[in-house]
Amino acid sequence: MVDPLAEVVSLLQPGAPFSKLVVASAPWAVRRTETGRPFYFVLLEGRCRLTIDSAGNSETLELEEGDFVLIPAARSFATSSLDRQPPREDEAVTTPIVPMPGGARVGDPDGAIDARMLVGHCVFQSSDSALLVSLLPQWVHARGERRLSTLVQLIGDESRADRPAREIVMARLLEVLLIEALRSTASSAQAPGLVRGLAxxxxxxxxxxxxxxxxxxxxxxxxxxxxxxxxxxxxxxxxxxxxxxxxxxxxxxxxxxxxxxxxxxxxxxxxxxxxxxxxxxxxxxxxxxxxxxxxxxxxxxxxxxxxxx
Incomplete structure (x- = not known):
């Protein structure tokens, strides 16, 4: 039997070579504006909010440890600690952001770390990516999947270690995570797209x-x-x-x-x-x-x- 999701993912040729670790101390809030690139977000520890803006509307997700979010064509979104509302598109953000090796520290640089995230840009290597992305949901939120939890744990361990070939292993793990997230949400997808249709x-x-x-x-x-x-x-x-x-x-x-x-x-x-x-x-x-x-x-x-x- 033909698997439509497998066909689309195969043509997309997903990869995830760009990632950074972000650690945060409450209270904090960060807004990002992208140019339609695919963006992923893995919450390794703690909890936070993620607001995704789309066509004049916004959807806020409360994320827990182990959650994975993929935005295939990210434009504008915001993240924040639970004690802060995510900043609006027209709102200035004043949370301190301090670069650190392999990523950034958000919030009070001397405060206790209450969230640890792996964020980055995916790469859809197909030249048809814009066409194929239109068949995917506007966002994918995966939670409570044992296979995903195992992958997230492996990614978290790899992100904190200094092992040989670390970047290659991270890229391969994230590629598998992207595909597994799309597959695992086929029965619960809320955003319109091929995944929700297959449910x-x-x-x-x-x-x-x-x-x-x-x-x-x-x-x-x-x-x-x-x-x-x-x-x-x-x-x-x-x-x-x-x-x-x-x-x-x-x-x-x-x-x-x-x-x-x-x-x-x-x-x-x-x-x-x-x-x-x-x-x-x-x-x-x-x-x-x-x-x-x-x-x-x-x-x-x-x-x-x-x-x-």
Missing amino acids: DPKLASALRRMHEDPAASWNVAQLARDAAMSRSAFFERFSRAVGLAPMEYLLAWRMAVARQLLRQRDLAMPEIAERVGYGSVSAFGVAFTRHVGMPPGRFAKQESDAEPA
Whole structure:
């Protein structure tokens, strides 16, 4: 059986080579503004608050020891001790931040440490990352998973040690943690995205059908019928859970597959068009150009030219 989440994660090629240790003494509050890069947060010890801003709204999570949060396209977020409200986007932050080897100390530099965090930027090495990230939740919060707890413990131990090949081990552990976090939240995801859609058995069936055969001439009525739902109920439920309408999702996945096939250069253009559901090269070219921003031939050449000699 096709696993849609595995396919997306595989195409994303996740890595986590950039991390730093942050220790904090209450009271403290920090706000960050990012440029859409993926950001992760592991709470190794203590408790804190994390507020994630999105489209004029904000969601505040109270994090506990062992929690892991991934924001696939971070823009603006804030963290704080439990005795402080996370600062608003327009609020100045005055908490002292002092650099230290491998990270930073937040709050009173002479105070007792009440939280220890590992934070950093992920890397989605695929050039399709923006397209694929749109299929993921706006944020992933994992808690209470034994496998994740073991990984977090290993990462915490490695972050405090000075062992040979420390950076390589940290990077590999974090890669596994990213994938495990996405997988473990499939049954409890709250933010819209592929993970939340897969948690719904009826929607999961439709998602698997689209991934199994992206070339099929799917429509909302057919997918709704397969899910034993009315067309309107299926459309609303899918859009709310996944964050994209069914045909928008199908198009996004077709274009991700098309880009991968163009990059591999194993198939001729007519074959690629057929693989992703288009009866002619011209129809495929129009759809690809509208979605990606350039014709498929130019995309293939650009990818070829970008490869190292």
